[in-house]
Amino acid sequence: MKLFAVFGNPIKHSKSPIIHKLFAKQTGISQNYIKINVPINFFSKSIINFFKNGGLGANITIPFKREAYKICDTLTNRAKYSGVVNTIKITSCKKILGDNTDGIGLLKDLNNLNFIIPKSNILLLGAGGAAQGIIYSLIQFGCNITIINRTYQHAKNIAEYFKNIKKINYLRIENLLHHSFNQIHYDLIINATSSSMNGNIPNIPLSILKPDIFCYDLFYDKENTPFLKWCVFHGVKNISDGIGMLIEQAAYAFYLWHGIMPNTKKIIRKYKKNIFNISNISD
Template structure:
C-alpha cells in the first residue's frame, strides 16, 4: 500500500508519481506513490479507504477537486477561497486537511519566469517602471482551472485589473460575482465575441481553456497583444502549444506553457506533506527533456 497517490480520471497521463519520486530522491524520503483511476461512483470510498490504511497524502486532479473539498474535515485558507482541493494531508489525529496548491503553483512559476517582481508587480507594459499605470490581465476561460488562478492573481498581484472572457458568458459572470462577494472588485467579464472591440492592452494573458489540447486557439483578436505582453498557456507539450505559437506570431516575445506550474504546485503539495520545499528547476528540466521521448 502506498503512502501517497493521485486520484483522477483519466490518470494514465499523470506525471505526479514521477515528480514526487524526483522530489523524494532529492530530500532522501523513501515513500511509494501510486496513480489511482477512480470514477464518480467510487471516488469517495476509495479515497477514504486509502487514508484508513497507510495513506498519508493525496493529490486530486480532474474532475474531483470540487468533490474533494467537501470530503475534508479541515481546510486551508487557499482551499476555502477556491472552494476546491487538489492536495490532502492526513493529520496526526486522522483528520483530513484539504489544500489547493494550484494558485500558489501558478504564482510561483510567474516568479520563476521573472514575470512578477519582488514587489508583486507584473512587469510593466513599457520599459519604464511606471507603477501608477493600471496593469490589465486577461484570463481566457472560466472553468475549474480558472478560479484558482484568478484568486491567486487577485491576492498576489498589486495594481491590476482582471478581465475574464469565456465562450459561455454566464460562467464568467458567476466567477466575477463570486470574486465581488469575497471583496475583489477589480475583476470584470465580457463575452468572448466582444473582445475584438476592446481597446485594452494586456500585460498578461492566461489561456485557461483546453483549446491547445485539440490544437486550436480561443477566438481572441491579435490587437490585444504587444511585444511586451506575457502569454501563458496552462497546457503544456514538447513543442510550442497552438496558443503560444499564435501569440508569438502576433508579436509576443514572453511566452510560457504550464509545465512549470505543474511542478511548482507539486512542490507546494510536497511541502504540505513533508515540511520541506524541494528544488523545482532540476525536475522541470528533466520533464522538459523527456516529454514524449
C-alpha cells in the same frame, strides 16, 4: 512505504509521479506516488477507499477540484478562499485537510519567468477548477483580472464567487472586440482552459495580442501547446507552458505532506525541457 496519489480523469498524461519521484530522491524521503484514474461519479468513494487502504495524501486534478473541496473536513486559507482543492492530506486526527497549491505554484513560476508584477492586467481564459484555483493568489499579489470563457455563465459565477475579495471583470468573448475593451492593454494572458488538450485554441480576437505581451498556458506538452503556437505565429515573444507551475505546485504539496520544501530551481533547470523523456528515475 508512505502512499500518495494523483486522482483525475483523464490521468494518463500526468507528470506528477515523475516530479514527486525527483523530490523524493532530492530530499531522501521514501514515498510511493501513483496515478489513479477515477470514473466520473466515483470521486469521493475512491478517495475514501484510498485513505482506508493506507493513503496519506493526494493531488486532485481535472475535473474533481470542486468536488474535492466539498469532502474536506478542514481547509487552508488558500483553499478556503479559492473554493477548489488540488491537494489533500490525512491529519493525525484522521481528518481530511484540503489545500490549494495551484495559485501559489503559478505565481512562483510567473515570478521566476519575470512575467508578472503587482498591478499586471491579466486576461484569464477559462472558468474551470484551475482558473478558480489560481485567482486568489493573483489578486493577493495585486493583479487585475478579466475573465472570459466559452460558457459565459461560468465566468460570471467565478467573478461572483470572489466579489467580496476583489472585483473581477467578466466579459462575453464577442465583447472583447468592443472598442473600449479592445483598448485595454493586457500585460499577461493566461490560458486556463483545457482546449489545448484536444488541439484547440480558445476563441479570442487577434487584436488582444501585442508584441510585448506575456502568454502562459497552464497546459503542457512535448512541444508548444496549440495556444502558444498561435501566439508565436502572431509575433508574441514571451511564452511559457505550465511545466514550471506543475513543478512549483507539486513542491507546495510535498511540503504539506512532509514538511520539507524541495529545491525546485534545480529541478526546473534540469528537467523542464525534457520531462517528457523521463520514463523512470533510478533510486
